[in-house]
Amino acid sequence: MKRTTVGHVEITALVDTIEAYPATTVYPKADLSPYARHLDAEGRVPLNFGSFLVRDGATLLLVDTGWGPEHGGRLMAELAEAGVKPAQVTHILFTHLHGDHTGWNFDRGSGRVLFPEAKFLVPKLDWEHYTANPNESFERDVRPLEALGVMELVEGERTVSASLTAIPTPGHTPGHTSVVVTSGQERGFILGDVVITAIDAEDPEIDSIFDWDSGIARETRKKTVERLIADGSLVGASHLPAPGLGRFVREGGRQWWQAL
Numbered sequence: 715m716k717r718t719t720v721g722h723v724e725i726t727a728l729v730d731t732i733e734a735y736p737a738t739t740v741y742p743k744a745d746l747s748p749y750a751r752h753l754d755a756e757g758r759v760p761l762n763f764g765s766f767l768v769r770d771g772a773t774l775l776l777v778d779t780g781w782g783p784e785h786g787g788r789l790m791a792e793l794a795e796a797g798v799k800p801a802q803v804t805h806i807l808f809t810h811l812h813g814d815h816t817g818w819n820f821d822r823g824s825g826r827v828l829f830p831e832a833k834f835l836v837p838k839l840d841w842e843h844y845t846a847n848p849n850e851s852f853e854r855d856v857r858p859l860e861a862l863g864v865m866e867l868v869e870g871e872r873t874v875s876a877s878l879t880a881i882p883t884p885g886h887t888p889g890h891t892s893v894v895v896t897s898g899q900e901r902g903f904i905l906g907d908v909v910i911t912a913i914d915a916e917d918p919e920i921d922s923i924f925d926w927d928s929g930i931a932r933e934t935r936k937k938t939v940e941r942l943i944a945d946g947s948l949v950g951a952s953h954l955p956a957p958g959l960g961r962f963v964r965e966g967g968r969q970w971w972q973a974l
């Protein structure tokens with residue numbers, strides 16, 4: 715758990731779990747020799763599985779709900795450590811509908827929704843993609859939201875509160891969505907899986923195996939990192955090293971992820 719602010723908006727990074735994957739599996743086509751410092755002793759890239767709690771006045775937005783109990787997730791405990799009860803969350807936004815972002819929607823035993831007062835904002839293009847191509851986590855964690863009447867499909871730009879706007883950042887999935895934070899002169903950006911590791915932060919041309927459409931994902935990654943370097947946004951990233959808060963910086967022709 716780590717808390718920071720963007721103007722009057724409070725952003726708390728919550729860590730659900732951390733796992734490591736062989737870098738050659740994540741980036742099968744890349745020469746990884748320049749990136750050894752980002753790998754562990756076994757050549758694996760450590761991935762955080764993080765969510766972000768964003769408070770803007772009366773709006774308490776949770777961006778993504780982690781990987782869930784099957785992965786030993788700690789999201790609900792992290793939320794309690796942050797001093798927040800699940801019923802206080804007013805909105806949940808999924809950056810996309812992969813299972814590592816939707817894990818804590820329902821209690822596995824009782825089936826009750828874990829955030830009883832929240833409106834669930836679901837990217838429309840992801841909803842359409844996964845209702846046509848369902849998988850286990852979608853059926854368990856996402857589809858039941860529809861019958862409960864707590865879901866709203868979002869498409870294009872969607873204002874969540876005065877300082878928070880959801881915008882499309884497609885490629886990782888068809889409807890992948892990020893959150894722009896604007897408060898006075900300060901900027902923040904919750905980017906979901908647009909950038910997954912410190913490796914693709916340094917070279918956004920490198921494709922990972924995780925993207926639905928690598929061409930679209932690459933364009934979105936390049937454009938987004940350019941924007942975030944230019945405006946100096948505080949960035950929240952799902953999978954960059956825990957707790958996933960930092961900035962993209964560029965100096966002397968090099969660019970990198972600088973953790974907070």
Ligand SMILES: [Zn+2]
Pocket residue numbers: 812814815907952953
């Ligand atoms: Zn992810």
